[in-house]
Amino acid sequence: MPSGSSTSGVGRVIAGRYVLLNRLGSGGMGHVWLAHDRRLDCEVALKEIVFRDAAEAGHERDARVARARAEARHAAGLRGHPHVVTVHDVLEHDGLPWIVMEYVAGAVDVRDLVATRGPLAPAECARIGLAVLDALTAGHERGVMHRDVKPANILLAPDRTGAPYGRVLLMDYGISVQPDGGETRYTLASVLVGTAGYLAPERATGGAPTPAADLFSLGCTLYYAVEGESPFERESHLAEITAVVMEEPRPTVRAGALAPVLRALLAKDPDARLSAAQTEAALSRIVTPQAEAYARTQTDLGSQPPWGQVPAAPTDPWEYDPYGTATGSPRTIAGTNGSGPAVPTPAEPWSGPAAPAGFGSAPPPAAEPGRRRRERSYALRAGIACGLGLVLALGGVWYALANRPGDGSGGSGSPYGERVGLAQPLREGDCVVADWADGRFQGLPRLVLDPTCADQAPDGQVLALVSAASADQARRLGPARCEERTRELRDKLADVRGLAVVPTTEGFEAAGRRTACLVLGAHGPVYGPLGGHRRPGSAFADTATMQKRDCLDVRSRRDARLVSCGGPHDEEVLGFTRLGADVTLADARTESDLACGREVPPADYGFDPSVYTAGSWTSEGSWKNGAHFVVCTVRKQNGGTMGGGEP
Incomplete structure (x- = not known):
């Protein structure tokens, strides 16, 4: 075994906090692991420093340790950049450094x-x-x-x-x-860096x-x-x-x-x-x-493989899919999503399993940070080539095209354009029903408000609003800011995704100069309010609104209420797992406790296995939409009440 490598793999606990789940890959510096952060209850990537042999460990140890620290420092300096993997921390375990990084699901x-x-x-x-x-x-x-x-x-x-x-x-x-x-340049002996x-x-x-x-x-x-x-x-x-x-x-x-x-x-x-x-x-x-458009010739994109065809530019800028293969759901990562309490009335409250879905990322090219500089360079080149008169002429043509009836851009009375269809701006806490013309999360949906967050089995809710100085700034920065504003909640839910609803140029003022940040069910409705908009004591209408670290007052196997974890409660939500597509809802109700005990064991969260055991909740909604996720909880083996002193 290489000197300095882990003496055990899956299940090893690093620095008393990170549980190694599986190895993601290996490189010149060592191994990268998927790990569960017990303290923050989320998944991270850990880079482990590995030495090939004892001689290397003796001669190169200091250089490798220093390089690991330099990596963490340099990457942390770019923290928050939309195109850099975030580094959270660097720590030492058994005398070797480990780098704690963002885990990118489905990458x-x-x-x-x-x-x-x-x-x-x-x-x-x-x-x-x-x-x-x-x-x-x-x-x-x-x-x-x-x-x-x-x-x-x-x-x-x-x-x-x-x-x-x-x-x-x-x-x-x-x-x-x-x-x-003034840094030392850390290199390996006789090797080019x-x-x-x-x-x-x-x-x-x-x-x-x-x-x-x-x-x-x-x-x-x-x-x-x-x-x-x-x-x-x-x-x-x-x-x-x-x-x-x-x-x-x-x-x-x-x-x-x-x-x-x-x-x-x-x-x-x-x-x-x-x-x-x-x-x-x-x-x-x-x-x-x-x-x-003012160039003399059309750019030749060259040969393209069948899976790499770039479709014609769609009417809606959010429909850009460079491969023409976008699906309605992202790749999944075990133990990352779910939802919280909520309203009444889905078909039959309890019945379904589903796994954590990895959430999106960066907006399509139209929203990338580099676009601002590109637009400026385009305008400058156009001015040099054609003069101010041509620029004004092109601007007039653009304005005329952008305001054609039915193009989805909307007029001044439509904050987000005809495609979205709302006459009034969205407000924080608004529940919405989404109608996807081209498939779930393909482009923008048509939105209808559900004032009660219950009457129409809402698909999601506005969780934040982000302001902008101009419509152009909203287009460029709104999606990334929404991503950050809703990330914490999305990490706590089993099957949701974020969506930024950006105002059109003409509707920017009508929208209050703000982009609406929605959290929507990845595969179906969420059946009620999310996060802080849930009321303590309210009954869960579906598992879709249960979220990590929720505490439950269980009245029956079909009636659970959201309560404070500081007081008496019967169960606490730890995470989520997914059952197979061939598992029926009836079978799920008998298999889900075992699946949670295997995939989300309470012992990993500090609960004594001699006192506590795994519990689970399933819901019909998850089975109807094909997500098949199970909410995994912890409860006392004797059925007793839990208090505020548990881990």
Whole structure:
């Protein structure tokens, strides 16, 4: 066994807080685990430092420990960036550091995606490139160079629209460095820092890390994504490094409009390479060629694999799905969602299992942070090329098109456009019924208010409102701010997703200059109010509104009430699990306690197994919509009342 690796795997508790669930992958620094955080009751990713042998542990231990701390510090400096994997903490266990990171449900890295599904379309590569560039630029502005941009360090995950690869995240700042920060540059003896085949020539020959070097690595990464192989791929690492320094990249075959961008990024001379601003402008033209309406020729997107076809731009900007394969539900991650108490009347209150659904991510390209700079660069180029008169003319055409009847943009009396259909702005706490014309979470739904949060089995509720200075700012920042404002609640519910309802340009004032942040059932209604809008003592109409750490007063197996955990209660919600599609509701009612005892054991939450046991709740609503989730609870074995002193 490698020195410094874990002596046990699944079930090991790190620092008395994190329970290892399963290994997600391994790399040069060690292993990455999915873990459960007992204190915050959520899933995280833990990076474990591993030494290959005792000799390495002796010679390289200090360097690896320091690198782990540097990774946590550099990544934490970019905390909150929409395209960087968040680092929460760095801790020591058994003398070795562990890095606590955001766990991204349903994610796949670009290397594995291309290996299993083939090269990506040029426009999709450009979209990914813009997101990674935005992350790199944020680091460069802080003086941090990544130094290891490669396909394996770029994650693609489902976003809130259901697009399976809509969210783009840069990870692994393990060898990043601040050249002017007075830091020691931690390297392994006789090993270049970085990945052969993706190193910039100046780095391969001993030069200092610079933003231009990161851009070269980005060019290699995008080349791999669109061509299916590295531009300098050879039989050995030494041959790859030699090729990077001495040879030109292989000619592109599939790159289409991306080819000249790749050539400019892969220039041997860093001074001849595209700058970050030039790269952003070039990639933007590929992602949104319609923005270059004044250009003389149509951008050629090049060859595209069948699964990578980019559909024509939809009427509604939220319908963008780069693969044309968006489904109504995101990938799931065990033990992450559920809901809370609520109103009366679904069909039959108790009956169903379902698992935690991973929630979206980043908004579609229209909402990415880099768009503001792209729009400015478009306007500047248009002004230089065509003059103020043409700009005004194009503005008039845009205004006329944007206000055509029936285009979904709505007029001044419709805050969110004709598609959403509301005449009045949404308010916090409003319950809504959603009608999805093209399938659940495909585009925007038509919304109808349910004033009682009960009469129409509401699909969800407005949990927050975020203000903006302009309609453009609302479009760019509203979805990401809604994501943050509703994240904590969504983590506590079994089967929900977030949705930002952004005002149109014409309806911005009518909407109160605010974006409405909704939490909706991922597969069906939530049957009542959520979170803080639930009243203590109210009966749960369905398990969809039960949330982690809810305490229950159980009147019968069909009647549970929300009560304070500080007082007497019968059960406490710990998490959720999912039963198979072939399990009937009747079978679920007999199997769910055992499933919860196996998947969400109370002992993992500090409850003495000699006193406490696993309980469960199922509901008909979850079985009707196919989610099949079970709410897992803890209760006393003797059926006694629990108090405020439990873990």
